[in-house]
Amino acid sequence: MKQTHRCWAEINLHALRHNLLWIRQRAGHGVKVMTVVKADAYGHGLKPIAAWLMQNGTDLFGVANLEEARAIRRVGPGWPILMLGACLPHEVDLALRDHVMPTISSIEEAACFARAARRRNVTCRVHVKVDTGMGRLGVPHAAAVDLVSRMTRLKGVEVEGLYTHFASAEDNPGFTRLQRERFQKVRKGLHTARIPIPLVHASHSAGLLHEPDGTCNLVRPGLLVYGIAPPGWRVAAAGLEDQLEPALSFHCRVALVKGIRKGAPLSYGGTFVAPRKMRIATITCGYGDGYLRSGSNRAHVLIRGERCAVVGRITMDQSLVDVSALRSVSPGDETVLIGRQGSNCISANDLAEWCGTVPWEIFTSISYRVPRIYRGSHAA
Numbered sequence: 561m562k563q564t565h566r567c568w569a570e571i572n573l574h575a576l577r578h579n580l581l582w583i584r585q586r587a588g589h590g591v592k593v594m595t596v597v598k599a600d601a602y603g604h605g606l607k608p609i610a611a612w613l614m615q616n617g618t619d620l621f622g623v624a625n626l627e628e629a630r631a632i633r634r635v636g637p638g639w640p641i642l643m644l645g646a647c648l649p650h651e652v653d654l655a656l657r658d659h660v661m662p663t664i665s666s667i668e669e670a671a672c673f674a675r676a677a678r679r680r681n682v683t684c685r686v687h688v689k690v691d692t693g694m695g696r697l698g699v700p701h702a703a704a705v706d707l708v709s710r711m712t713r714l715k716g717v718e719v720e721g722l723y724t725h726f727a728s729a730e731d732n733p734g735f736t737r738l739q740r741e742r743f744q745k746v747r748k749g750l751h752t753a754r755i756p757i758p759l760v761h762a763s764h765s766a767g768l769l770h771e772p773d774g775t776c777n778l779v780r781p782g783l784l785v786y787g788i789a790p791p792g793w794r795v796a797a798a799g800l801e802d803q804l805e806p807a808l809s810f811h812c813r814v815a816l817v818k819g820i821r822k823g824a825p826l827s828y829g830g831t832f833v834a835p836r837k838m839r840i841a842t843i844t845c846g847y848g849d850g851y852l853r854s855g856s857n858r859a860h861v862l863i864r865g866e867r868c869a870v871v872g873r874i875t876m877d878q879s880l881v882d883v884s885a886l887r888s889v890s891p892g893d894e895t896v897l898i899g900r901q902g903s904n905c906i907s908a909n910d911l912a913e914w915c916g917t918v919p920w921e922i923f924t925s926i927s928y929r930v931p932r933i934y935r936g937s938h939a940a
């Protein structure tokens with residue numbers, strides 16, 4: 561089947577299951593796992609991935625918006641879903657209709673949900689977000705206890721969860737500790753006010769990797785589910801990230817091979833000039849597929865198991881690689897952009913570094929033009 565593709569992504573479902581089990585173990589007994597599947601499950605394909613994670617024991621889903629929630633609803637009508645983004649005023653009714661738990665950062669948002677819920681004669685379960693230093697969503701930490709107490713008096717909403725988000729867990733232990741302390745203070749305040757909160761969570765992937773924590777009862781990993789450790793200078797405790805299995809690989813093919821003379825400029829702008837006689841392969845992917853243009857003259861690919869450098873600008877549909885060192889290469893040869901070939905491997909983190917970005921952006925850039933092919937399950 562894959563012989564027919566020019567540029568495709570393969571997703572190994574066994575790897576996802578392995579990573580989910582690993583996360584479960586790392587999080588510890590009695591801690592629930594919310595798998596974050598926003599942005600089309602980090603480019604892996606929302607519906608099949610959500611279905612597979614349900615089968616393999618995720619407890620909740622985290623999404624960015626209601627459209628993503630609705631896609632999950634079609635696969636798992638009753639599954640708990642938390643919307644991590646803020647609900648816009650005109651989306652409140654839809655969130656209630658689809659039983660999506662909203663993230664609440666202010667009394668206005670809470671009141672809006674309470675009113676809509678009363679109109680429907682239901683109670684809406686919500687998670688309150690506390691801003692402990694990320695500066696994005698969330699009630700300022702110093703005002704959090706007050707917000708939650710006021711919400712307990714609002715008919716129509718019920719605070720099911722309390723959470724915060726780390727800004728630099730992969731880089732900055734000191735700031736992360738400060739965020740944790742602020743969050744702990746809010747929890748203490750709620751405890752003193754005798755307001756019990758069923759679910760308390762803070763850790764995304766970097767939190768789970770670098771800051772194992774025994775005080776929360778839910779974790780919210782995204783990147784780790786897909787088998788990638790967040791890059792950062794904090795080296796994860798020896799070998800931890802090697803225990804993950806990257807689920808996605810990204811492939812294309814050699815379309816043409818030709819010799820060029822010394823001094824020949826390559827691709828738009830002639831940013832690469834051949835320093836010697838070379839053999840160059842044109843491959844069937846470009847930034848229109850999500851192979852980022854910033855990897856021009858920096859990225860590498862695997863062909864016949866060997867690393868080959870991308871030379872010249874990456875274009876919309878095609879890129880050029882130096883295959884001078886290969887003994888043989890022909891049109892149709894599989895080219896690996898992310899993944900393993902022979903004994904060599906290019907990780908999403910490698911590609912991200914070459915492109916001056918992060919693996920999250922590498923995954924979510926892989927475009928609609930790239931078919932996702934699922935392996936490792938008959939169900940998918």
Ligand SMILES: *Cc1c(COP(=O)(O)O)cnc(C)c1O
Binds near residue numbers: 763765783784790
């Ligand atoms: C995206 C997101 C996550 C998951 O982040 P990873 O770094 O991919 O694990 C967790 N929590 C919130 C609020 C998010 O927006």
